[in-house]
Amino acid sequence: MAKTIFITGASRGFGKIWAEAFLERGDNVVATSRSAGGLKDLVVKYGSVVLPMxxxxxxxxxxxxxxxxAKFHFGSIDVVINNAGTGLFGTVEELDEQAAKDIIDANLFGTLWITQAALPIMRAQGSGHIxxxxxxxxxxxFATAGMYCASKFAVEGLSEALAxxxxxxxxxxxxxEPNGYATDFNNSSIQSNPISAYDNMKAELYALPEFAAADAYGDPKATSEAILELVDTPNPPLRLILGKKALPLxxxxxxxxLATWEDWKDVSVKAHGL
Structure with a gap:
């Protein structure tokens, strides 16, 4: 039976790849983007089973x-994929005030607003997957990714409570939780204004195997099968890592x-006071 999938940020990257995977197997897709122009090819190829917004x-x-x-058009919302977001890279000292606020607005609050919009529909259905x-x-x-990490750490905390x-x-x-993938994410992300004092640290960081190895970045198209399996399983996990790099790290x-917490356990216990 066909599902109705609501995907934000569907005009490029993971969003578009996953939208096409769902459409290829016969699902309905609500594809959203900040610019509808990037969704035209999906409509041309797949027709009325795509609702572009x-x-x-x-x-x-x-x-x-x-x-x-979306609910009115297709009758239900079975899966919501909060994919839309942005990147911001630079050391903590280098971060621009407005850029720092914007990434929280997009990555955290954008996720929150879409989630809040979907929940009454899914509660009424008695089913759904966010x-x-x-x-x-x-x-x-990682160093130089502090603000981006902060936005995703926040999504993690929000979603664990939500579950x-x-x-x-x-x-x-x-x-x-994907590790690095060869999308256009890095090119489309905002780069902070550099402070030369951090040049050596950055050079050493980006020479590490996590960044420099030939297989450092996965093939984004290879993620489609995992996403299809995820939304089809009756008992999906709370967390799913994509790629082979993230889990070992x-x-x-x-x-x-855990070792540090254990080393400081006596201090922690004393601090309880009772």
Whole structure:
């Protein structure tokens, strides 16, 4: 049976790849983008099973309006994929005030507004699956990606709470955490104004295998099968890493964190005071 999939940021990158994967197998897709021009080819190729919408996810009222139109058009919303977002790179000292606010507005609040718009529909249906595009940089952080990581860490916290709140309504939540992929994300991201004091640190950072290895960045088209499997499984995970790079690094980083907490356990316990 065909599903209705609502995907934000569907004009390029993961959003477009996943939209095409759903359409190829016969699902209905509500494809949104800040510019509807990037969605025309989907409509030409797939016709009436695509509902294209121009949407700025930072506009809460527009998100609710778009979700209502999608529900009216297709009759249900089975899966929401909060894919829209932006990147910002630079050291903490280099960050521009407006750019820092904008990335939180897009990556966190855009996700929140779309989620809030979908929940009443899914509660009434007694079913639904909300897929939040997080990042491997939502479970650990790299220098020069602090603000981007902060936005994804926030999506992680929001969505983990959400999953507990809505499970009784038959609504499932999954955080998708890709490692680096060869999309146009880096080229489309905002770069801060550099401070020369950080030049050596950046040069050393980007020479690391995590960035310089031939297989550092995955093939984005290879993610489609995983996403299709994710939305079809009756018991999807809360978190799904995409790619082969993130899990080993996460295991290493979290082992270090646990060891540090254990080393300082006596201090922590004393600080409880009772």
């Amino acid at each position: 121009e949407l700025e996810v930072t506009n809460r009222a527009a998100c609710f309006d778009a979700m209502a139109k 897929v939040q595009l997080s990042s491997a940089l939502g479970i650990y952080s 507990q709140e809505v499970k009784g309504f038959g609504i499932k939540v999954t955080l998708v 996460a295991q290493y980083i979290y082992a270090e964190r």
